[in-house]
Amino acid sequence: MLQQVNGQSSGSDAHGRESLREDLQAFLGGEAPLHQLDDLTKVNPVTLETVLRCLQARYTADTFYTRAGCTLVALNPFKPIPQLYSPExxxxxxxAPQPQKLKPHIFTVGEQTYRNVKSLIEPVNQSIVVSGESGAGKTWTSRCLMKFYAVVAASPTSWESHKIAERIEQRILNSNPVMEAFGNACTLRNNNSSRFGKFIQLQLNRAQQMTGAAVQTYLLEKTRVACQASSERNFHIFYQICKGASADERLQWHLAEGAAFSWLPNPERTLEEDCFEVTREAMLHLGIDAPTQNNIFQALAGLLHLGNTRFADSGNEAQPCPLMDDAKxxxxxxxSLLRLPEDPLLETLRIRTIRAGRRQQVFRKPCSRAECDTRRDCLAKLVYARLFDWLVSVINSSICADPDSWTTFIGLLDVYGFESFPTNSLEQLCINYANEKLQQHFVAHYLRAQQEEYTAEGLEWSTVSYQDNQTCLDLIEGSPVSICSLINEECRLNRPSSAAQLQTRIESALAGSPCLGHNKLxxxxxxIVVHYAGSVRYHTAGLVEKNKxxxxxxxxxxxxQSQDPLLKVLFPADPEEKSQEEPSGQSRAPVLTVVSKFKASLEQLLQVLHSTTPHYIRCIKPNSQGRAQMFHQEEVLSQLEACGLVETIHISAAGFPIRVSHRNFVERYELLRRLCPGAAPSPHGPPPDEGRSEWSPGSEQATLQALLQDILHTLPALARAPAEATLAPVHCGRTKVFMTDSALELLERGRAQVLEQCARCIQGGWRRHRGRKKERQRRAAVLIQAAVRSWLTRKHIQRLHAAATVIKRAWQEWRVSTDLRSQGGQ
Ligand SMILES: Nc1ncnc2c1ncn2[C@@H]1O[C@H](COP(=O)(O)OP(=O)(O)OP(=O)(O)O)[C@@H](O)[C@H]1O
Ligand SMILES: [Mg+2]
Known part of the structure; x- marks a missing residue:
C-alpha cells in the first residue's frame, strides 16, 4: 500500500520515493522508534511488513515480548536470561498497580489472568492458550507461568496452610520433569520437544490460593517408542535409565554399560534433559515410591530389549518366522523383564489368531516377517501409551484438589502448532484440525476485542465484515459428510480400500467444498486442505490404518498374563475391552478411532475454553538453528501466518487498519483545505503548541474538530469518481481518526496534489524571479559593454590623434629642414 501511494505521488527519483515513504512511515508510526512500540496493533499501517520490522527491531534490542491486541507475541531468545524471570x-x-503499563511480559498475562479471577467478573475462570511451532518456547512459557502462580498464588497466612500450599505447588511443578521425561524427545527441531498436547488446570480456592491442579494430555506420539527418524531420539526416559542407572540397577534391568539398542538411536548425544535423578526425585515427590519406580524402569528396559528382537523370513508360509540368532x-x-511367559510372547508376535464363523472358530496363521515386526512394535506402543496414561492419572491423583476445596481455575494450554511437512498424515490432520478449532475460538475473541475498541471510539461495527474458518472446519469435521466421517466410515466398514480409492471417495463426496483441493501433478x-494458515497436502496412504x-x-x-505388578495394573482383565478391540465387519457399534477419540477430547477442551476468559501467547522461533541474535524474516512470517496473527492483520484490514490521532491527522492533512476554495481559513489558526499558556485541552479539541470536519469535506473532491469516496471511508472516533488503506491512499493523493500545486507555484515564482534577474544582468552587461566600447573607441581615437599630431609635427619639421637645406645650396 505504501508503495502504491508513493508510486502515485512521487516522481521517478528513487531517492525522493524513499524519503517520502519514510515521511509517511514516520507520520503513521508516530515519533517512537519501532523497537519501542510495545503493541503490534499500534504499528501503522497494520501490515505484515511493518509488523515484521517492529518485531525484528525489538528482537535486536533484546526485547522479546510484544503485545498484539489481546495476544502476547513471545520471541524465543535462545539464550538464558535469568533476570527476566526472577522472583523479584x-x-x-x-x-504493580497497573501491570499492563509495565513492559509486555508473560507475567503481565499471568497477573492479568490472576486479577480477573480475583475480580469475580464472569466468566471468572481463565485460560491461557500458548501456541507456536516446535521449539518456539511453549513449554518453557507454560513452565514459567506455573512458577509464577506457585509464587503469587501461594498462601501466606498460617505456617500450617503455607506448608500445605508449598507442598501442592512443589508437586505441581514436579509434574513437569516427569511428564517431560516420558513425553518429550529430542527432534530435529527441538532438543526437548513435547510429543503430546497438555492442558493443565490450576485450581484456586476462594482466596485465590492454589489448592491443586489437573492435567489432561492429548495425542501422545507413541510411534516414537518403536520408530525414530534419523538424527532424532526416543523419549528422554529411555536415555535417562541407560545413562543414570546404578551398577545394581544395570544388573537388574540388563542394561550393560555401552549396550546397543535399536530403539535407542544417537545415545552418544547427552542433553541436559538426560538427568535421571531429577525425574526420580520428582516422581518421589508425586508419591511414586522407589519400588514402583523400579518396576516402571524395569518394564522400560524390557521394551528396549523387545526392540532388539528381530525375525528372519521363514520361506514357508505355513511356518512362523524364525528368530535371528542374536535376537534369542x-x-x-x-x-523376563516384562514378566511374560517367553513362549506365548514369541507365539503372539509370530502367529495371528483369527476367529471366524458362527461358532467363532479359532484359526492360527503364521505372520510374515513384516507383520511380526508390526506386532512387536504394536506391543511396545501399547505398553508405553498405557504407562504414560497411568502416569498422568497418578500425577492427577497427587496434585488434584478435593472438588470442595477449589472454586475457580486458570487453564494453561501447551498445544502443538500448525504443521505442514513434505509428507503429512493423520497426525498432522489431527493437529491442524485442533489448530483450526483454536483459531476459530481466537478469531471470535479478537473480533470481540476489536468491536470493543470501535465501540469505545463511538464507531459502528457494521462496517467490518469478516469470514471465519467455518468452511474449513465443515470440510474436516462437518455433518453429514466430512473428511473425518469418511475416514471413520472406512474403519467402520473394515473393507479393504486402497489409498487411491480413499482419495476418490473424499474428492467425490466433498467436491463442493471451497477448502478442498487436489494436486493433479x-x-x-x-x-489438499486449504487451512487458514496455508494449504496442506495429506497423503491418503496408511490413513485408515492409522485411524483404526x-x-x-x-x-x-x-x-x-504378565506377573508384573505394574503391567497387571496397566492391563487388567476387563471383558468390556474385548468388544472394543475386536471390530468385526458386521458390528454396528461405533468404532473408537483415533480421530473420533481426538474429536471428542477436542470438543471437551473447547467447551472448557468457551466457559473461560481466554488469553493468548503466540511463541515465535526467530530462526530454526536455535541461535541467539538471529532473526529470519521469512521464517517468522510463516509462523505469524500459522499462529493466526496474519489473520488478525486481515481482520484489522477488514475494518480500519489505520488509526491516527486527531492532532497528527490535522497536522498532515490540513493543507487539503486549499483544494476546497469554499473552506474558509481556520478562524482558530493552527493547533496551538502545548506549551502555550492560553491553551486548554477543550479548546484544542474544538479547534481540531473544526479542522477535521473541513478536511473530511474535501474527500469527495479528491476522489476521481464519486464511488471512490464512498469506498474509502474515514471515521472520526473520539480520540482517533479510523480509516482504510484506500482512504489513506486518497488522502495521500490529495496531499501530493496540493504539494504539487505548491511546488508549481514556488517553481513559477522562482522562474519569474530568475528571468527578471537574468534580464537585469543582461541589461547591465549591455550597458557595461557600451561604456567600455565607447571608452575604448575614445582611447583609440585619442591614440590616433596623438599619432597624427606626431606625424604632422615630424612632417613639418622635415619640410622646414628640407627648405633650409635647399636655400643654403643655392
Ligand atoms: N524464554 C526463554 N528463554 C530462554 N530460552 C528459551 C525461552 N523459551 C524457549 N527457550 C529455549 O528454546 C527451547 C525450546 O523451547 P520449548 O521446549 O518450550 O519449545 P516448544 O514450543 O514447547 O516446542 P515443542 O512443540 O517441540 O514442544 C528451550 O529448550 C529453551 O532452550
Ligand atoms: Mg513443548
Missing amino acids: VMQEYHT CSVRTAA SREPSF DPIPPELTRLLQ
Whole structure:
C-alpha cells in the first residue's frame, strides 16, 4: 500500500520515493522508534511488513515480548536470561498497580489472568492458550507461568496452610520433569520437544490460593517408542535409565554399560534433559515410591530389549518366522523383564489368531516377517501409551484438589502448532484440525476485542465484515459428510480400500467444498486442505490404518498374563475391552478411532475454553538453528501466518487498519483545505503548541474538530469518481481518526496534489524571479559593454590623434629642414 501511494505521488527519483515513504512511515508510526512500540496493533499501517520490522527491531534490542491486541507475541531468545524471570520480576508484576503499563511480559498475562479471577467478573475462570511451532518456547512459557502462580498464588497466612500450599505447588511443578521425561524427545527441531498436547488446570480456592491442579494430555506420539527418524531420539526416559542407572540397577534391568539398542538411536548425544535423578526425585515427590519406580524402569528396559528382537523370513508360509540368532537372548530378557511367559510372547508376535464363523472358530496363521515386526512394535506402543496414561492419572491423583476445596481455575494450554511437512498424515490432520478449532475460538475473541475498541471510539461495527474458518472446519469435521466421517466410515466398514480409492471417495463426496483441493501433478494419492494458515497436502496412504490403530487382541490377552505388578495394573482383565478391540465387519457399534477419540477430547477442551476468559501467547522461533541474535524474516512470517496473527492483520484490514490521532491527522492533512476554495481559513489558526499558556485541552479539541470536519469535506473532491469516496471511508472516533488503506491512499493523493500545486507555484515564482534577474544582468552587461566600447573607441581615437599630431609635427619639421637645406645650396 505504501508503495502504491508513493508510486502515485512521487516522481521517478528513487531517492525522493524513499524519503517520502519514510515521511509517511514516520507520520503513521508516530515519533517512537519501532523497537519501542510495545503493541503490534499500534504499528501503522497494520501490515505484515511493518509488523515484521517492529518485531525484528525489538528482537535486536533484546526485547522479546510484544503485545498484539489481546495476544502476547513471545520471541524465543535462545539464550538464558535469568533476570527476566526472577522472583523479584514476578513480584514487580504482581504488585504493580497497573501491570499492563509495565513492559509486555508473560507475567503481565499471568497477573492479568490472576486479577480477573480475583475480580469475580464472569466468566471468572481463565485460560491461557500458548501456541507456536516446535521449539518456539511453549513449554518453557507454560513452565514459567506455573512458577509464577506457585509464587503469587501461594498462601501466606498460617505456617500450617503455607506448608500445605508449598507442598501442592512443589508437586505441581514436579509434574513437569516427569511428564517431560516420558513425553518429550529430542527432534530435529527441538532438543526437548513435547510429543503430546497438555492442558493443565490450576485450581484456586476462594482466596485465590492454589489448592491443586489437573492435567489432561492429548495425542501422545507413541510411534516414537518403536520408530525414530534419523538424527532424532526416543523419549528422554529411555536415555535417562541407560545413562543414570546404578551398577545394581544395570544388573537388574540388563542394561550393560555401552549396550546397543535399536530403539535407542544417537545415545552418544547427552542433553541436559538426560538427568535421571531429577525425574526420580520428582516422581518421589508425586508419591511414586522407589519400588514402583523400579518396576516402571524395569518394564522400560524390557521394551528396549523387545526392540532388539528381530525375525528372519521363514520361506514357508505355513511356518512362523524364525528368530535371528542374536535376537534369542533379547526376547528372553524382554520376557523376563516384562514378566511374560517367553513362549506365548514369541507365539503372539509370530502367529495371528483369527476367529471366524458362527461358532467363532479359532484359526492360527503364521505372520510374515513384516507383520511380526508390526506386532512387536504394536506391543511396545501399547505398553508405553498405557504407562504414560497411568502416569498422568497418578500425577492427577497427587496434585488434584478435593472438588470442595477449589472454586475457580486458570487453564494453561501447551498445544502443538500448525504443521505442514513434505509428507503429512493423520497426525498432522489431527493437529491442524485442533489448530483450526483454536483459531476459530481466537478469531471470535479478537473480533470481540476489536468491536470493543470501535465501540469505545463511538464507531459502528457494521462496517467490518469478516469470514471465519467455518468452511474449513465443515470440510474436516462437518455433518453429514466430512473428511473425518469418511475416514471413520472406512474403519467402520473394515473393507479393504486402497489409498487411491480413499482419495476418490473424499474428492467425490466433498467436491463442493471451497477448502478442498487436489494436486493433479502429484503421483501419490492425496488431498489438499486449504487451512487458514496455508494449504496442506495429506497423503491418503496408511490413513485408515492409522485411524483404526488396530491392536491385535492376542497382544492385550498376552499382557494380561504378565506377573508384573505394574503391567497387571496397566492391563487388567476387563471383558468390556474385548468388544472394543475386536471390530468385526458386521458390528454396528461405533468404532473408537483415533480421530473420533481426538474429536471428542477436542470438543471437551473447547467447551472448557468457551466457559473461560481466554488469553493468548503466540511463541515465535526467530530462526530454526536455535541461535541467539538471529532473526529470519521469512521464517517468522510463516509462523505469524500459522499462529493466526496474519489473520488478525486481515481482520484489522477488514475494518480500519489505520488509526491516527486527531492532532497528527490535522497536522498532515490540513493543507487539503486549499483544494476546497469554499473552506474558509481556520478562524482558530493552527493547533496551538502545548506549551502555550492560553491553551486548554477543550479548546484544542474544538479547534481540531473544526479542522477535521473541513478536511473530511474535501474527500469527495479528491476522489476521481464519486464511488471512490464512498469506498474509502474515514471515521472520526473520539480520540482517533479510523480509516482504510484506500482512504489513506486518497488522502495521500490529495496531499501530493496540493504539494504539487505548491511546488508549481514556488517553481513559477522562482522562474519569474530568475528571468527578471537574468534580464537585469543582461541589461547591465549591455550597458557595461557600451561604456567600455565607447571608452575604448575614445582611447583609440585619442591614440590616433596623438599619432597624427606626431606625424604632422615630424612632417613639418622635415619640410622646414628640407627648405633650409635647399636655400643654403643655392
Ligand atoms: N524464554 C526463554 N528463554 C530462554 N530460552 C528459551 C525461552 N523459551 C524457549 N527457550 C529455549 O528454546 C527451547 C525450546 O523451547 P520449548 O521446549 O518450550 O519449545 P516448544 O514450543 O514447547 O516446542 P515443542 O512443540 O517441540 O514442544 C528451550 O529448550 C529453551 O532452550
Ligand atoms: Mg513443548
